[in-house]
Amino acid sequence: MGVVAALRWVLLAAFVVCVKFPAFADPLARGRELYVLCSSCHGEHGQGDRQRFAPAIGGLPQWYVETQLRKFLAGERGYHPDDTTGLQMRPMAQAVYRDGDLQAVATYVASLRPLPAQRSQNTGNASRGQTLYATCAACHGADGKGNEALKAPKLVGQADWYLIDQLKKFRSGQRGAGPGDATGAQMRAMVNVLPDDNAIADVVAYITTLQP
Amino acid sequence: MLSWLVPQASTSARDIDWLFALILVTVGFWFVVAQAALFTFIFRFRRRPGVAASYISGERKEEKRWISRPHALVIVCDVVLIVGALLTWKAVKQDLPPADERIRIVAQQWAWVFVHPGPDGKLDTEDDVRTVNDLRLKIDTTYHFELTSRDVVHSFSVPAFRLKQDAVPGRIVTGWFRPTRLGTYDIQCAEICGIGHALMPARLTIETPAEHAAWYASRSAQGG
Structure with a gap:
């Protein structure tokens, strides 16, 4: 067998392995393929879209994106009858079911360059919010850049309307009360420091002043 | 056949x-x-x-x-x-035969929310049980359903009931069915409703009155 013929067989075998086990392929390339589905709401650059209630995800840490996708898959997130947007996201996570695909799409999302956050007309008071943020800082960091060891995602760079929405969901049990969602349960306990919608608006107003 | x-x-x-x-x-x-x-x-x-x-x-x-x-x-x-x-x-x-119970079916992109009347058999009371993609019915019970949508047109399709009914936002469509056979059956949205349409199935379980009561009890033990 000549060298060229041998090379052909090697390439064919590599192709079959990559098709059969996509995790063997370049995860970034595989992630880009899968991201086409996500981009219909989250945007081509992961910039988010308020009209579709899709948060900015570009540049979020890989571990966080993967964890959240797993929560959607397991029914720990997007389980509540009133969580309209969570219910939308849940089947999307179910579309990424092959071995390695979940990590691949999370890797691709993490590789995207974060774009400036969208702002809503949040009228919260940032200086009042700074006091309230002291509790959040314990896990999410004083700079709001998150802490993987504590499973706390970064908050800076996220759209304020999304943060407000999620804090309200934690408070009402639409998020964080799913069976087996330990970190969600932690967050539900923490959100009690924000007694009302004004406090939520204030703390989010402060978070949006932090530099990404 | x-x-x-x-x-x-x-x-x-x-x-x-x-x-x-x-x-x-x-x-x-x-x-x-x-x-x-x-x-x-x-x-x-x-x-x-x-x-x-x-x-x-x-x-x-x-x-x-x-x-x-x-x-x-x-x-x-x-x-x-x-x-x-x-x-x-x-x-x-x-014909709309008299209802033994009523249930509410709310479609949205891309999930089904079912409001069961709870042990008192009446909707819009404290003991209502809401589920996502999980419909539980009692055998040999006539149900009236209220079908609606939160966003776009969906279609509530239950092949085992030979039922396919559009869910239209802003309208409440009333219909009925009477389950006659125990078991679990498929529910699927039958109207293209967006990118997640194919991922919008749900499960129908038809159970005996005792099983149904036990399910309600387990739900209230979990806090609804």
Whole structure:
């Protein structure tokens, strides 16, 4: 067998392995393929879209994106009858079911360059919010850049309307009360420091002043 | 006949399968007879040496009969099928038998929310049980359903009930069903409703009254 013929067989075998086990392929390339589905709401650059209630995800840490996708898959997130947007996201996570695909799409999302956050007309008071943020800082960091060891995602760079929405969901049990969602349960306990919608608006107003 | 392929799990499924069988037998019988006549004539009047083909204008009475009699027969069969269809439509859609319980079905992109009446059997009370993609019904109980949508047009399709009903935002569509067979069955959105349409299935479980009560009890133990 000549060298060229041998090379052909090697390439064919590599192709079959990559098709059969996509995790063997370049995860970034595989992630880009899968991201086409996500981009219909989250945007081509992961910039988010308020009209579709899709948060900015570009540049979020890989571990966080993967964890959240797993929560959607397991029914720990997007389980509540009133969580309209969570219910939308849940089947999307179910579309990424092959071995390695979940990590691949999370890797691709993490590789995207974060774009400036969208702002809503949040009228919260940032200086009042700074006091309230002291509790959040314990896990999410004083700079709001998150802490993987504590499973706390970064908050800076996220759209304020999304943060407000999620804090309200934690408070009402639409998020964080799913069976087996330990970190969600932690967050539900923490959100009690924000007694009302004004406090939520204030703390989010402060978070949006932090530099990404 | 259809029940060999998809189980009949409601009274309406039985009615609709009866209509399908009526259509199949009526149309099927005459299809076989017509094809048999056609092939018989092709064979009987096949080309023979020395016999020239002749042109038939179809104006003589005994020739016209081959058109007029089947025509009359088709009309009679049509009337039979239309009467059958109207009777089924009346039984399934127009009559609304008294409800034992009511349930609410809310469609959204891309999930089904079911509001069960709870142990008191009444909707909009404290003990209502809401589920996502999980519908639980009691066997031999007549349900009225209120079907609506939060966003776009969906279609509530339950093949085992032979039921397919559009859910339209801003409207509450009322209908009914009476489950007749225990088991779990598929529910699927049957109207293209966006990128997640194919990922919008749900599960229907038909259970005995005791199982149903036990399920309610387990739900209230979990805090609803």
